[in-house]
Amino acid sequence: MPKINFCPRCAEPLVTTYDGGRDRLACPDSSCGFIYFGDFSIGCSAVVLREEDNVQKALLIQRGQEPFAGTWQLPGGYVEYDELLAVAVEREVQEEAAIEAKVRDVVGFRHMLGGPSSNIYMIFRLDYVGGEPQYDGEETSDAGFFSLEEMKHMVGVQNISRWGIEQALQTSPGSGLTIDKAGSRAQKWLLFGLEDLDPSIWNPTN
Ligand SMILES: [Zn+2]
Numbered sequence: 001m002p003k004i005n006f007c008p009r010c011a012e013p014l015v016t017t018y019d020g021g022r023d024r025l026a027c028p029d030s031s032c033g034f035i036y037f038g039d040f041s042i043g044c045s046a047v048v049l050r051e052e053d054n055v056q057k058a059l060l061i062q063r064g065q066e067p068f069a070g071t072w073q074l075p076g077g078y079v080e081y082d083e084l085l086a087v088a089v090e091r092e093v094q095e096e097a098a099i100e101a102k103v104r105d106v107v108g109f110r111h112m113l114g115g116p117s118s119n120i121y122m123i124f125r126l127d128y129v130g131g132e133p134q135y136d137g138e139e140t141s142d143a144g145f146f147s148l149e150e151m152k153h154m155v156g157v158q159n160i161s162r163w164g165i166e167q168a169l170q171t172s173p174g175s176g177l178t179i180d181k182a183g184s185r186a187q188k189w190l191l192f193g194l195e196d197l198d199p200s201i202w203n204p205t206n
Contacts, residue, residue, distance in 0.1 A: 009034045039117035044089040045076030045161070047168040048101045050128045050145050057145035058165045059133065060157070061096050064141035071156035074123070074164055075099075075143075084190050086179060089124050097143045098134035101126035105176035106192060107167040110160060123164035125173060 007014055007027040017026035019035055027034040048059040060072045075096040079088040086103040093101050103124050110121040133143035148165065151157045177192040 004036055007032060007034050041117040041119045042079040042085070043076060043119060043121040044079055044085055044092065045074035045121065045123050045164065046089050046093045046101060046126045047074060047107060047123060047164050048093060048099060048126045048128050049168060052145060055147045055149075056169060057147045057150075058168070059093070059097055059099060059101075059128075060144065060146055060151075060161065061133075061135065061140045062142035062156075064135070064137065064139050068156075068158070070141070071158055072146075072151075072154055072161065073158045074161040084188075085122060086124075086190060089122075089126065093126065096135075096140055097131075099131040100129040102129055103179065104173050105178045107171065107176045108164060121160070123160075123167070125168045125176060127173070 004025060005014060006012065007029070010027060010029055010032045012027050012029050012032065014025040014036065015028045016023050017035070018024075019026065025036040046059070049056050050059070051057070059075060061075050062072050063069050075093045076089060077092045077096075079085055083091075089103060090101060093099050104127050105125050106122060107125050108123045110123075112119045112121065133145065135141060135143040146154065148162075148169070151162060151165075174195060176194075178195050180191040180193045182191055
């Protein structure tokens, strides 16, 4: 059972309730209505590509702190509960590597069970805008743009990062899930969808 005993809203001891096809912990106070669905978290990371000497290179940072200190990974981190995904990933790239980049599309995501929470890890492709890689010597111990060939000779490049870079290199920018124009950063939601849908595929009357 999950390690939660009291209602986070009103501090009543939680009781087991059958809801939505399974037992869940819930607040006995019906005016409160809290139901514990579990712990969920969202991670995000950025594939920022830049061409150097006719070779596409991806931005990597080296972790300065545990866990996995010394390994190389895409810049990224956790999405704050009051922050939109696209804002979060652009912020992490700036904070971790001093690179300005703008979200282009989603090239993949991973859903993972078994950690402290059920985690979705989104991998975005970002367009490089400006800046040179920097690191702070604490959270990050190095940062730079590297080709897949160079990564073969680097120790500790995380597999999921390499996978994301390969996804980005094998597909054209904008072919993944892109921010729909119906969504706006001024609003509290973002809608991601595939572009260039041909209506005749799904609507034979057209
Ligand atoms: Zn409650």
